[in-house]
Amino acid sequence: MTTTSVRFREGAGRLCLDFIRTLRYRGTPTASEELPDGPALAAWVRQCGPCSLDGVADSTQAARARELREAVHALVIAAVRTGDPTACGDDARQHLNRAAAEPVPVPVLDASGEIRWRADDPVTATLALIARDALDLVTSPAVTRVRECAGPRCGALFLDGSRPGTRRWCSMGTCGNRAKKTTQRARRRGSETEV
Template identity: 60%
Template sequence: MPERFRSGAGRLCLDFVRTLRYRGTPSEVEELPDGTAWGAWIDQLGPFSAPVRPASAREAVALREAVYELLTGPVRPATRQRLNRFAALPAPAPSLASSGELRWQAADPASAMLSLLARDALELVTSPEFARVRRCAGPRCGALFLDTSRPGTRRWCSMEVCGNRVKKSTYRAKAAAS
């Protein structure tokens, strides 16, 4: 299956927040408009081997916005309660298949995915890694990512996309000025 959603932000909850692409810009795009899209996100980035088909993306979008608020602060009491409620949902359970492969199971995979995402966000904001969460410097992007570079000075969510765009734009501006 070709990748539909962006990943590589450094944490699953950061990849999840990116489903509101170009947040805060005129180009903002909702990538989870319905249950089909939410299921596709789980299928691409979640731990389940079987396709997940949730009826709606309403809870996913509510969690995404709560995670975004948590990461960018300040956090309202209602948001904290929402995050805690999602984190308390049953999480997927690992099991070993006869083939020796690790499989993840849940009675309700979509709810279990919400639990994983909420737990990941809560773990991130209470860890030393949180100091390395950055906003992409790309003028049209705004995605959050975990800066795992040794000096902690990474500027773009993706050098191949946002970094390359900025460098091309700078080069063109310099060339036009000469």
């Protein structure tokens, strides 16, 4: 599979949380980098960002994107675990502030009456949106709804939009389903040993 054909995971509830997921299975032995190069970053921007992107990103932009992703992760984890987003450290905070200061995409009304988003540099503009989204998230009441997936092999963060605020899985279709199957197998084994 080429890096440009990857289907990136979305649905974490915020753009910055979807971006963090590009290091799949974070903190596990099977961690997998989804942004190894410029073409992969361009594919992510095309799929998840608001702007169209005709060209490709380069390796420098991919390295900047991975650095930003780690700064966003540090910021969100600090806010969730300690209640203090500045506990992420000065380097991460300054990195996020610099990225957020870049120009963001602007809306343009096209001839058909549709809104299109435009930026001179769609990759940098999308990264600026991610940084701004992360800063907004950790300084808003929504940060109390950010959860770490209970899947032992997952490592994803997500925004819990459930009414009671007790969601445990980043996705019921993947991690939640695995947990249900594991529980069912354990019950079956337990009932077999009782016989």
